[in-house]
Amino acid sequence: MQVGLLYGGRSAEHDVSVSSAISVHQALLEAGHQVLPIAITLEGKWYLQTRGPGKEIQTTIPLSIRPGEGFFHNDTIVKIDAAFATTHGYGGEDGNLQGLCLLAGVPLAGCDTVSSAIGMHKDLASRLFNSHGIPTVATVVLDRYSLLQVEDYVMDQFALLSKQLGPHLFVKPENAGSSVGVRALRNAQQEQLVEAVRYAALYSERVLIQTLMEDVQEVECAALRTKEGKLVIAGPAVVIDPAKQEQGFLSYLHKYGANDTAYLELPSTVEEETAKAIRRYARKAFLAIKADGYSRIDFFLAKEGIFLNEINTSPGMTQTSHFPKLMGSIGYTLPDVLDHLLFDALTRAKQEQGRIYYPPTY
Numbered sequence: 001m002q003v004g005l006l007y008g009g010r011s012a013e014h015d016v017s018v019s020s021a022i023s024v025h026q027a028l029l030e031a032g033h034q035v036l037p038i039a040i041t042l043e044g045k046w047y048l049q050t051r052g053p054g055k056e057i058q059t060t061i062p063l064s065i066r067p068g069e070g071f072f073h074n075d076t077i078v079k080i081d082a083a084f085a086t087t088h089g090y091g092g093e094d095g096n097l098q099g100l101c102l103l104a105g106v107p108l109a110g111c112d113t114v115s116s117a118i119g120m121h122k123d124l125a126s127r128l129f130n131s132h133g134i135p136t137v138a139t140v141v142l143d144r145y146s147l148l149q150v151e152d153y154v155m156d157q158f159a160l161l162s163k164q165l166g167p168h169l170f171v172k173p174e175n176a177g178s179s180v181g182v183r184a185l186r187n188a189q190q191e192q193l194v195e196a197v198r199y200a201a202l203y204s205e206r207v208l209i210q211t212l213m214e215d216v217q218e219v220e221c222a223a224l225r226t227k228e229g230k231l232v233i234a235g236p237a238v239v240i241d242p243a244k245q246e247q248g249f250l251s252y253l254h255k256y257g258a259n260d261t262a263y264l265e266l267p268s269t270v271e272e273e274t275a276k277a278i279r280r281y282a283r284k285a286f287l288a289i290k291a292d293g294y295s296r297i298d299f300f301l302a303k304e305g306i307f308l309n310e311i312n313t314s315p316g317m318t319q320t321s322h323f324p325k326l327m328g329s330i331g332y333t334l335p336d337v338l339d340h341l342l343f344d345a346l347t348r349a350k351q352e353q354g355r356i357y358y359p360p361t362y
Helices: 014-030 096-104 113-120 122-131 144-148 150-165 190-201 252-256 272-288 322-328 334-353
Strands: 002-008 034-040 046-048 064-066 070-073 076-078 082-085 139-142 169-173 183-185 207-211 217-225 231-240 263-265 294-302 305-312
Touching (some): 002 014, 096 113, 139 150, 144 190, 150 190, 183 190, 190 207, 217 322, 231 272
Antiparallel strands (some): 034 046, 070 076, 139 207
16 A cells, blocks of 8 residues: 655644654554655645655655645645554644545545544543543633733632632643643642743643642553454553653653653553543543544543543654554554554545535435
């Protein structure tokens, strides 16, 4: 199969995407596929690469997209049977890329436009999870109008926020990932909260203020839709973060840095009855947002119970990423996973082509 591997993009997670693409490129080759690396620059321009993915992007073969026809270089079509994207964040994981590929007629592995958009917008996802009986972290949302007058908002609402969420707060962009733009505030003060909200707003149109979950275990599951249509859930596994006490949360640096990098405890030490409950919640969450292909679902395990933190519809695929390790723990290699995802993409494309999208005759 000729696979277009999309990576990079206009996102704070651009470098993570490149690292994921390097791993996926090798796995696709091992699975026997031909790979066309397609790099997306920080400016959002697309270029076909004549070598494997890397931080240095060649800009000699620009690509364009034609609705209903596919990818083109000048007037020559670039033949792609299916595409796989390791893009994260804005424009790559939020439904925009997924809708673009759908309109171009290019089967794209993973979640579709709707599930990607919901999964990326964390408050929207949490509201959906709550409606399905899945506990989530207490959250207050600041929309773009509140952010225009954030000092006034915090001054007016600080007492209520402290009563509703507690003295320790966690602030993050609604639609970003990899712990970009987040702050943990122990015994939060008004000035600290204003600064944290402004920082998060650099990355997102809306900002979430949440209860800072301390004295908890962070656990993760991986979900995969197989060729047979079965939804497989791997995990949960506990995330071990050597720097959590210092940072207060799992930071970007300790997800991807060279020192004190967080890792999964495998085999899992989660008690089996609790593990079963977490897997049930992971399955319900995947189905609640109409996800397909694959996702990683993250939880907090506290003395009060299980809380779903967020779902990631385009999880990292780097050498240290948790999704491949979770799937590997139940016998699925990365080449295996990619074969299932590409098969699913082609199956969904065929089904979409068979639906009726024209007015009925009278």
